[in-house]
Amino acid sequence: MARLPDAFIDDLLARTDIVEVIGTRVPLKRQGREYSARCPFHDERSPSFTVSPTKQFYHCFGCGAHGTAISFLMNYDRLEFLDAVEELAKRAGIEVPRDTRQAHQGNESRELYAALEAAAKFFVQQLAGSTKARDYLARRGVDAENQARFGIGYAPDGFNGLKDALGTDERRLNLLDKTGMLSRSDSGRVYDKFRDRVMFPIHDRRGRVIAFGGRVLDKDDGPKYLNSPETALFHKGRELYGLWQVRQAHSKIPKLVVVEGYMDVVALFQFGVNTAVATLGTATTPDHAELLFRNAADVYFCFDGDRAGRGAAWKALESVLPRMRDGRQAFFLFLPDGEDPDTIVRKEGAAGFDARLAQATPLSEFFYAELSKDVNLAGMEGKARLAERAKPLLAGIPDGAFRDLMQQRLTELTGVGQRAAAAPAPQPTPSMRGRGGAPAPKISLVRAAIALLVQQPALAEAIEPPYRFGILRQPGIPLLMELIELARARPGISTGGVLEHFAEREEGAALQKLAVQSFPGEVATLRQEFLDALAQLDKQTRQQRLEELQARINEVGMSGLGDAEKAELRDLHAAR
Numbered sequence: 001m002a003r004l005p006d007a008f009i010d011d012l013l014a015r016t017d018i019v020e021v022i023g024t025r026v027p028l029k030r031q032g033r034e035y036s037a038r039c040p041f042h043d044e045r046s047p048s049f050t051v052s053p054t055k056q057f058y059h060c061f062g063c064g065a066h067g068t069a070i071s072f073l074m075n076y077d078r079l080e081f082l083d084a085v086e087e088l089a090k091r092a093g094i095e096v097p098r099d100t101r102q103a104h105q106g107n108e109s110r111e112l113y114a115a116l117e118a119a120a121k122f123f124v125q126q127l128a129g130s131t132k133a134r135d136y137l138a139r140r141g142v143d144a145e146n147q148a149r150f151g152i153g154y155a156p157d158g159f160n161g162l163k164d165a166l167g168t169d170e171r172r173l174n175l176l177d178k179t180g181m182l183s184r185s186d187s188g189r190v191y192d193k194f195r196d197r198v199m200f201p202i203h204d205r206r207g208r209v210i211a212f213g214g215r216v217l218d219k220d221d222g223p224k225y226l227n228s229p230e231t232a233l234f235h236k237g238r239e240l241y242g243l244w245q246v247r248q249a250h251s252k253i254p255k256l257v258v259v260e261g262y263m264d265v266v267a268l269f270q271f272g273v274n275t276a277v278a279t280l281g282t283a284t285t286p287d288h289a290e291l292l293f294r295n296a297a298d299v300y301f302c303f304d305g306d307r308a309g310r311g312a313a314w315k316a317l318e319s320v321l322p323r324m325r326d327g328r329q330a331f332f333l334f335l336p337d338g339e340d341p342d343t344i345v346r347k348e349g350a351a352g353f354d355a356r357l358a359q360a361t362p363l364s365e366f367f368y369a370e371l372s373k374d375v376n377l378a379g380m381e382g383k384a385r386l387a388e389r390a391k392p393l394l395a396g397i398p399d400g401a402f403r404d405l406m407q408q409r410l411t412e413l414t415g416v417g418q419r420a421a422a423a424p425a426p427q428p429t430p431s432m433r434g435r436g437g438a439p440a441p442k443i444s445l446v447r448a449a450i451a452l453l454v455q456q457p458a459l460a461e462a463i464e465p466p467y468r469f470g471i472l473r474q475p476g477i478p479l480l481m482e483l484i485e486l487a488r489a490r491p492g493i494s495t496g497g498v499l500e501h502f503a504e505r506e507e508g509a510a511l512q513k514l515a516v517q518s519f520p521g522e523v524a525t526l527r528q529e530f531l532d533a534l535a536q537l538d539k540q541t542r543q544q545r546l547e548e549l550q551a552r553i554n555e556v557g558m559s560g561l562g563d564a565e566k567a568e569l570r571d572l573h574a575a576r
Contacts, residue, residue, distance in 0.1 A: 004096075004097065006490055006501070007490065008096075009085075010492060012070075012092060013070070013497050014494060014497075015092040015094065016069045016091070018057065018069045018072070021073070021088070022037075022069070023035070025076055026076075029047070034050050034053075036049060036051075038326075039062055042063040043398040044062050045399035048060055049061075049065075052495070055495035056496035057496040058072060059512070066512050067496075067500075068499065068500050069088055070084045070085060071503070083206065109232075112175060112231075112233055113209070115166070116210065117208075117209050118166055119162060119166065119179070119181055119209075120209045120212075122166060123153025123155055123201075124153040126161070127147070130156065133154035136198060136217050137198065141267070141270060142267075142270060143270065149269065151209070152198060152199065152200060152201075154197070155192065156195070156196065157196040159191035159192055160191060160192060162176070162182075163182065167182075177190070179211075179228070179231055180230075181193055181194070194226065197214030197216055198214065199212050199214050200215070200262040200266075202228070202239060203245075205243065205247070210233040210239070211233070211234035212227070212228050213241065215263065225261065227281045236280040236281065236282050237282055237287055238287040238291070241262055241279075241280055242276055242278060243291070246274065246275055246277060250274070250275070253295050254296065254298070255275055255298040256276075256295060256298070256299050257276045257277070257341075258299065258300065258316070259302045259341045260279070260303070262278060267346065271349060272349075273345060273354070284316035284320070288319065289319040292320075297329065298329045299329070299330050300333055300357055300360055301316045303334055304337075305334035305337060309334060313332050313366065316332075317367060321396055323398075324402050325400060326402055334361070341353070367393075367406070368410075372386050383415060383416070390410050394407055394410065444476070446476035446477060446537065447476060450480050450483060451515075451517055452529060452530045453484065453487065454483070455514075455519060456523065456530075457483075458487070458491075458492075459487075459526065459527055463534060467481065468541050468542075471541060471544075472544060473544065486498065498511065499515060546573075552565070
């Protein structure tokens with residue numbers, strides 16, 4: 001994890017509304033001072049995921065997932081630490097310290113991104129000088145605005161255009177090779193991978209170029225599309241072409257339309273359908289499905305209506321089904337033979353394409369239609385076969401209304417499940433226990449003081465050093481001392497900030513458990529409880545010291561004590 005100044009992290013978390021960050025991705029429901037939802041990190045029927053705006057952290061009582069807004073973005077959006085920090089910093093309008101950003105990326109990583117950006121600029125320059133490439137885009141109806149929006153360029157014919165322009169030394173050649181821009185013959189000759197192709201840069205979710213797709217100008221010149229190979233920056237099963245542009249066009253994406261080709265995405269944008277993305281020469285993967293639903297609740301898969309198209313649609317369904325939490329919808333649009341989104345939108349315009357989307361087949365309908373297309377549902381054998389096919393797939397759907405309705409539909413079609421016993425009453429989740437029900441078990445004074453301090457770090461301001469209890473020989477005293485010093489050194493630090501500080505230490509798990517406990521009462525009441533606990537610890541410290549002095553008296557006699565020890569003994573007896 002990159003090291004950032006503590007003050008910056010505290011400021012960032014203080015400026016971040018964790019409810020807003022999580023609420024844009026997970027539907028939250030207010031419950032008292034906190035918010036709840038079904039956990040986005042595991043499948044569950046009853047909500048056990050809570051978000052605390054005052055403590056600035058989240059916790060799932062079911063699977064144990066927890067953390068701050070930073071860790072939520074890391075786990076939910078699958079961002080690296082600094083990427084999550086930069087996203088929150090952008091929302092808050094503050095800058096990430098430059099030194100940390102540079103240290104995090106590392107020299108080679110920065111150079112790889114720079115090499116790809118330089119290649120993208122080279123291809124754009126080559127497009128400006130290529131009449132045939134510009135004529136091709138003109139025939140396809142791609143105007144200058146969309147060429148610029150997608151950074152479309154042209155890889156010149158010949159084997160060394162890019163290599164000669166950017167590979168001016170061994171280090172640059174090595175960078176181009178690592179980014180997948182070069183190929184090598186059996187004889188060892190190195191040459192440009194992309195030649196005489198219209199080039200489509202692929203951007204990551206931060207808008208950086210990570211790869212390219214190249215399309216031939218003449219359909220007879222090799223494979224229609226050629227994609228960059230997998231590299232350290234590019235994993236085709238995790239990226240979607242056009243998603244960066246869609247996110248730039250919408251503050252909240254209404255839906256996503258998944259198509260097959262780069263030109264389909266560009267053409268749809270050209271005609272006003274600015275919600276299109278494409279998989280990168282591969283079937284829809286589980287990572288694609290998760291990424292799609294993270295950005296929009298409604299996803300439309302657009303495929304050819306032939307056998308291959310329906311096969312691709314089924315693979316997409318298999319990836320989507322386990323991610324169909326309530327509130328999400330998936331649809332399948334099958335186009336007429338010989339048509340693709342590019343040709344359809346040119347003939348029918350955005351209105352015609354939207355009309356087709358409105359008639360798309362819901363996932364549930366496509367699911368049962370595909371499973372039963374070679375099954376005779378008039379007989380028991382056919383019904384049993386359908387049930388057998390459907391059950392393992394239905395089992396993968398997250399608990400919720402959609403799963404219940406899919407199971408209900410299977411029962412309607414087959415009769416399976418009609419005589420099933422009523423489901424047992426749901427057991428209380430961990431989030432229900434100890435909340436206004438049975439009293440929480442009694443805990444030690446040290447643990448109580450730590451728990452109060454984790455929940456209200458500002459309580460540390462109520463005491464001043466020196467701290468008598470710091471010498472008390474009890475488990476947890478060193479941690480309590482460290483927490484007090486942390487809170488006093490970083491005024492305004494939140495519960496989330498404390499947990500972030502201990503995230504990589506063994507104490508972190510214990511502090512997390514204490515952070516989710518509920519302490520009734522106002523801040524003034526909690527402050528008094530904290531002070532009372534410390535007063536009791538001071539009393540125990542005095543008793544510990546009395547016992548030490550008494551042990552010394554037993555060993556050397558009263559006369560063996562020094563003057564300072566005798567004075568201390570008198571003071572301790574007087575304080576009892």
